[in-house]
Amino acid sequence: MLSLFALYASPFTVQIATDSPTLFSDLSRLYPEQVLRPDPSPAHIYDFHIDYKRRFSGKSRPYHFRTGTEHFRMADAHQLIPTFEWGLNWCVSAYQQQYLAIHAAVLEKDGNALIMPAPPGSGKSTLCALLMLRGWRLLSDEMCLIDPANGQLQPYVRPVSLKNASIDVIQQHQPGVEVFHRTPDTEKGTVAYLRPTDLSWQQLNTQAKPAWILFPAYQADAAEPVALFTMPKADTLLYLAQNSFNYAVFAAEGFNLLSQLVENTESFRLEYNDTRQMLELLEQVLC
Structure with a gap:
């Protein structure tokens, strides 16, 4: 049976069509009622229309995630949530052009925002989750959206994605925190999700x-438990440009936006193997 529902994850709205009997209820554990709604408005113009239905008979990866005529990925029934979250990231990174987008986590405290670009395996999402659970406001775990009108950072609040060992790290440092939809054997290993704070x-x-701007790097064999280095602004600008989804689309405007961002912020590289000492140092330096 086909069902329709909508996700109002500002600044983007999404209408989802699916024949999964569990997708809406599973997502309701990650998104609040004001964001995830069971009845899409026929008068609303949605940014994305997601078709997430079975395409072929059989048990192997029957669900297909598509928007319009563009296919993203197939999914087994037990991997519906990870594929849905990855699919939304794909929609935004590939098709939105109103914001300059960088692959990075973003948090805010006392009116000031922290941007954390980092490659997979660096501990970015783990650090993002730990800071959020210590009172920082989450803007995004995956996407730094720069508003070209004012240079400010636009939130795109979504669940925090945790992978493999980071799941246990979060539960060790924050006993009692609830982690949802632990899914083994994905292409990224075991994946689970942390619901954003109220x-x-x-x-x-x-x-x-x-x-x-902070470039975190967890290094189990690091000589020091935690080390913080100032990053050269030229290196910071280059790395941000390389990790932008749509820098080429913005062209000269993109260069100006990133130049202004780097000029008006402090940039650091963080290397650590002791999470508690690292968190204490960050609170001293940033707060």
Whole structure:
């Protein structure tokens, strides 16, 4: 049976059509009622229309995630949630052009925002989750959206994606925190999700001023338990450009936006193998 529902994850709205009997209820554990709604409005113009239905008979990866005529990925029934979250990231990174988008986590505290670009395996999502659970407001775990009109950072609040060992790290440092939809054997290993805090949802439309850019790197064999280095601004600018989804689309405007961002923020590289000492140092430096 086909069902329709909508996701109002500002600044993007999504209408989803699916024949999965569990997708809506599974997502309701990650998104609040004001964001995930069972009845799409026929008068609303949605940014994305997602078709997430079975395409072929049989038991092997029957669900297909598509928007329009573009196919993203197939999924087994037990991997519906990871594929849905990855699919939304794909929609935004590939098709939205109103914001300059960088692959990075973004959090805010006391009016100042922290941007954390980092490659997979660096501990970015783990650090993002830990800071959120310590009172920082989550803007995004995956996407730094720069508003070209004012240079401010636009929230895109979604669940925090945790992978493999990071799931246990979060539960060790924050006993009692609830982690949802632990899914083994994905192409990224075991994946689970952390629901954003109430503060993050309440301010999902409130932009933030960028103050710091931090390049985290968890290194189990590091000589020091934690080390923080100032990053050269030229290196920071180059790395941000390389990790932007649509820098080429913005062309000269994109260069100007990133130049302004780097000029008006402090940039650091963080290397650590002791999470508690690292968190204490960050609170001293950034707060």
